[in-house]
Amino acid sequence: MSNYGGPEELSPGEVDEPAPRPGWVTVDLRASALNWHDVLVRRGRYRSPLPHTPGADGAGIRTDTGQEVVVLPSLFWGERSTAPSPEFEILGDRIPGTYAQRVCVPEECLAPKPFGYSWAESAALPLVGVTSYRALVTRAGLRAGESLLIIGAGGGIATMALALATALGAQAFVTASSPEKLARARDNGAAGGVLHSDDDWPMQAKALAPEGDGFDVILEPVGLWERSVQALRPGGRIVVLGANVAERADMDVRGFYFGQYSLLGTTMGSPQDFRGLLDLVATGTVAPPAIAATYPLSDAAEAHRRLESGGLFGKIVLVP
Known part of the structure; x- marks a missing residue:
């Protein structure tokens, strides 16, 4: 994304590999899910730095351990559980997000992929979940x-x-x-x-x-x-x-x-909330997120048009 605006601003391109950072982990993404938040990022609501890679939700494989994981897009929550810290932000606001083949996030924002969930369902879980x-x-x-x-x-x-x-x-x-x-x-x-x-x-x-x-x-x-x-x-x-x-x-x-x-x-939850969610999911009583449609990552613009058209029941997912 080189400019703010309509879906046409989302176009495939080459970017540098995520730079290694202490306490952060790179994930090879297998699926990324759309959220209305991504539309606001694209329109410039959060003044993301340009050029920019949006996307909050994703699931994939840790490059350091090979573990299958889901990504919590709630960054820098802080120590207080009752409300986020002033540094709180959502993945894809300023830090490059999940409309990519790889993403780099703090290790506390990774959790094991839920048993029995597909890649698409796993990617669709974190933000809404x-x-x-x-x-x-x-x-x-x-x-x-x-x-x-x-x-x-x-x-x-x-x-x-x-x-x-x-x-x-x-x-x-x-x-x-x-x-x-x-x-x-x-x-x-x-x-x-x-x-x-x-x-x-x-x-x-x-x-x-x-x-x-x-x-x-x-x-x-x-x-x-x-x-x-x-x-x-x-x-x-x-x-x-x-x-x-x-x-x-x-x-x-x-x-x-x-x-x-x-x-x-209320807003998006904390890492503590994420652990509570995944504990509930592990009981096998939580139905996986409904998937409305799947698009190739290269068709992110068309996926956004579909999201903005309304009438969906469930999530749209991008597959790298």
Whole structure:
């Protein structure tokens, strides 16, 4: 990527091998997964140095030991588990990322490839997996028997959150933009859902909750807090991790505090969260990430066009 802009700015090219650094490891990549974050990097949101190699997610083989690994894209988290350090960044922001044949990352950002996962599924796991795990487990404390509403079925975060909720023993519901996505979500374990194209979708969703008075937890990756909170039960928790649809919310403050609600902000997780995620995956109860499409690395531009076109259920993966 030599300039910021549209998908056409992603073109194949030759770059130098990653330079050796103490405490860092080079990985021969077998697959790399797309995230909406990559689109923002391409557009210049994070002012990445140019020319630049984007990409946060990947899986491959350590060049020093030959071990099959997945890459945690959460860099320089720091010692405090409650929030990242000022040095925190995402792989592919300023450090060359995974749209490549090789990537070099701190050793703490590597973990064994999950047993039974393909290369594509392994590459698609880290960013959405650790982000969903931190949101649902570390921040919201979702427990077996509780109810969860996921806003926006189909994207990588939503499909991963559905898999984690199912593994945790929670009952998950979704909102979606089409009947087809609702059907896919049900096939993947959702107990039900509503179309968020309907004006009264929060009330429709609330009525679906097991007790009919709203959900214990709502996962909000799009920025519609003022609508989503209407589907919470009294004392419920809403965990916010994105702003793809809206970057500002106009909240009913009085209704919020009388409802005894908790509003929890979250981001990508830490190495500790990643270990928790992989421990849960190792139990065999977490379905692998859904793969919507696979492209050769040389077709990264076309893969971005597909991502931006919407309508996906699952992740897009690049194969070097």
